[in-house]
Amino acid sequence: MRNIIFKELKELSRDGRFKSAVVISCILLLLALITGVNQYKKSNQQLTESVSKERTIWETQGAKNPHSAAHYGTYAFKPKFALSLLDYGVTKYTGNSIFLEAHNRNEASFSEATDQTSLARFGTLSINFVLIYLFPLIIILIGYNSYTKELENKTLTMLKSQGVSSVKLILGKWFAAIIPIFILTIFTFLVIGVVLSNVHDLAFFSWSSLMTLLASYLVYYLIISTITVLVSLFSKSSGTSLVCTLLIWILFSFITPKVATNFANEAHPYPSKSEFNAAVAEDKKNGLDGHNPWNEAAQKLELETLEEYGVEKISELPFNYSGYRMQKGEEHEAQIYKKHYDILNEIAIKQNKVYESLSFLSPFISLRFLSMDVSNTSDKLHWKFTNAAEKYRLQKQEFLNYDIKDNSKYGERGYNMTEEKFKQLPKFNFTPPTNSEIIKENTQNILFLCLWLFLPFVGLLIFSKNK
Amino acid sequence: MITTNNITKKYGDFTAINDLSFNVNEGEILCLLGANGAGKSTIINILLNFTLPSLGTAEINNLDVIKNPIKTKEFLTYIPENLMLYPTLSAVENLDYFTKLSNKTFDQQQLQNFLSEAGLEKAAHNNRVNTFSKGMRQKVGIALAIAKESKVLLLDEPTSGLDPKSSNEFISLLKKMKNDGVAILMATHDLFRAKEVSTHIGIMRSGILENYSSTSELTLKQLETIYLDIMNFKNVS
């Protein structure tokens, strides 16, 4: 079999089309890497600048009433993740800063895509773009005629007469189709790893995530080469084989994902922003699910508090009740927001389920989701970020409201918090999930990829025996 | 009718044809004999303007083929070694298409008559060509020549791969056309058929016309001797 592999590779190394395809891919990879690193550095610099500027603005706002400060608010910025250099995922389509203010939970605003022209909808040249769209094509280029060329050159009967088993022959072809891509991919990842470890100010880089990505892409390439060889085995001519594998490639990477979008949108539509806001406003007015609105809950809270401290009037409480009440009110409203954002998240998860369930038509979808998740550029990560920002907002509100509660008197007018105190607000901190957590979340995608590899491969073994 | 004047064709350093001149008149059949690579097909390609000669000129019906590539083709019909037609079309439809390409239009009956004249059985006229044998396809080619009223017929190895019966039929067709005044140039390996059908015989080796004689002047035995001598690199005077 080694002999077969070597012969195939030798033929390949003399194939001009293969060489030019590899060279073009490498140029594109290099281009993607250089522009990617540049953009990464630039936006990372902007981000760190903005974070520190915003913090300075917060810390130097001077002595001020804490509630005014709460209205003035602050921003939570989404950090840049090292592997976003490799796979941009949905980062272009999600905002990367959230305004944190009193009474309102805001969405991340100003996504990159809304500032770009529709040219952006063609996709962006990134390393992932080359890996996920172009490398499979190289495999197809290598493998589409792996069997049919022996038929057409009438060398198959020669080979058979030498006593070569067809399984060995086919496996040899299969190996020959993947070896060049494996070498190329591993080399690419090594370069990325080295580049990433040398980029300054790199956040959250881990070799294990990079290796997970490498492994998932390699599995995808195995799937593509298995299918390519399988199609070649069934085709009567190289032309048919090429057309069929290209059709499969287009079905995998373009048609199924787009069809999935339409299915997902149809089955689980998102509310419009105004609809969403109206629903929130409705709950704010009438209470969560139409009962226990805040004005009722506030009365109850007052009675409970008075009872707990055994006093009759609010002014007799050992702290400023208005600060306490404001915080409870904030928490009350936060629950309403939580409910509605949870509903939204539910829809997003259901939509993603529609995508993932269409993985049985296209392993591309599984790989796409897995790659985004591992690179921390998925919508899942964005949800984690927005939830963390909301948690921080409540923490900030508590910090400010409890300052009123503890340091001012009931009914006091013109109370200001000292400038020094603003500095004590903890900074916003967001840590992405670990690689193993991500893998756990993606078991279904990994399972689909394995099935896509396993079934065609078994098919390949069975059918090559019969040939 | 077919004239070549001092034609030389070189592919780089390789000389495919060297200073070749001959003439085929109306009612004559010139058979070019020779091994593979002797230059027989090349001369036909030059007459068809498929390749350009390095030196020399060629004429069909007194028209230079290089200067009048399209006009000269009105007078000739070419039957390649393996004449291929559109497999999904019938014999009549194929003939219809090719005659129209030659700016001639015939009705169904006329087309059928041409095919019958070329010896294709009536039952096959409306069958798709993908079921046809080589001999049957060649008959469609002859029908095309008849329909075009070609003055020149260029044949490249027409009898190779034909069974003896078809071969005989084909040869008698050629004789008939010769008698109608068509000038025929035929490249072949087949000594016996050449002797049988031709008026003149040329023997080529390495692009050179080594021998040119009138067929009636030679017996088959003589022809065979000359042919083998030339093939064995012996000089024949």
Add this chain to the structure above:
Amino acid sequence: MFLNNLLHEIKLLLRSQWLLVLFISTTLLFAFAAFNGNKNVEKRLNDISKVTEGLQIQDSAILSTLTKIEKGEAVDGPSWRLPSDPMTIGYRHPRLAIMDPNEFSFIATGQSDMYTHFKSPTVYGNNFALDYSEMINPVQLLFGNFDLAFVIIYILPLLIISFTFNILSKEKELGTLRLLSAQPLSMINWLLQKTGIRFLIFTLTSIVSLLFVIAIFSPNSLADGFSMLGLVALLSAYNLFWFVLSCVINIMVNNSAKNALTLIGLWLLIVLVLPASINQIGNSLYPVPSRLKMINEIRLIKKENEESQNKIMDEYLRNHPELAQQSDKDNFGFWHNYFASEKVMEEKTKPILVEYEGQLKKQQDLISLFKYLSPAILVQQSLNNFAGTSEKHYNDYKKQVFEFSDKWRSYLAPMLFKNQKFTIKNYNEMPVFNYENRIKNNIWLSTIILLFTSAFVFFLFNSKRLKNKSAQEFID
């Protein structure tokens, strides 16, 4: 010869059932795409009708309260929340600025999945800095929609390639080429006729199935014959480009398998690699100005502004004595203060935003110059433009909303300062937003550019061959 070739070609195509396959596949693709596009438009209209209904309910309540007030009947609620207060209308009941889809919106989703199609600019607030993004699962934006634009830009070229990649090489491989070349005809003319005939067949088929599908899913849009003609012209020109490309490759390469690979490579380049690279390189060379920086700047201004708010009010009243006549009344003090500070805020932040928008527009204009580098980008942009879903349309919509918010304010603010009541008469005469498509349709320009590109490619590679009538090149 043309008629003969046409009949011959049709006969061949019918025999191989290619025409049937072509017609069915284009119709199915178009139908599914139009169905999806229609669904998207439906959702958009549905969202719009939901908000309009909501506003109508509010408005009828306003009207009945206003009637009561004008009749002198008693009404509930504090006076500052009654609709007779112009600020209640201006703040609590802003008008809707709706961007309705046009009749061709189902053709290209474009940017419509990212942006909202209705805004309610209030009488004060950062109306020039509103966020127009719509709530959507970003994965949907990443993968995109299966709409007619996708089928036309991505899939049709592939069908064309499979329809033409062996138009000449098949004759060669079949063996008919030698017989053909021996006929008294110019081979290049013959090939051009054959390609032309296939182009006509293909384009007619795709136009028929497109119109058929549109007639089913959006019959109204057929009424605008001239625009439909533009769409058909663009489609034909884009088809022509791919036919020309295929014809050139057929002549230059002339081997079925190699033709197919070369054409697929070109497809990949034009539809996928070039746009993605242009996008990445363009944004690298001319980056979108940083929103983060803008946020920082605005935050600083807000901070400074807050500190001097009280002073500003006096200044403001000094500058606007005509508005100050009622200022001694307490209940308007708040609004004055608010207006004043908003006004100054606006004056201070506006330059930053204007500068940002300016930079953004410059960047977008630069990037959109690149559309001429790939016919696929050109067609995508013109289809978006045609469907009213391009970024230009949304930028203009933003502008229109801002213009409207100015009108809205200048109608209501004087009422506040003059202490006028809002009446039913005011309700009937107050400004209403009407979206107007102010973006020029460039579909004909794109068609002409595509035709020129095709002609350029054609003559670049074929000019010599057109003069040479001999068959040598085709045979070997």
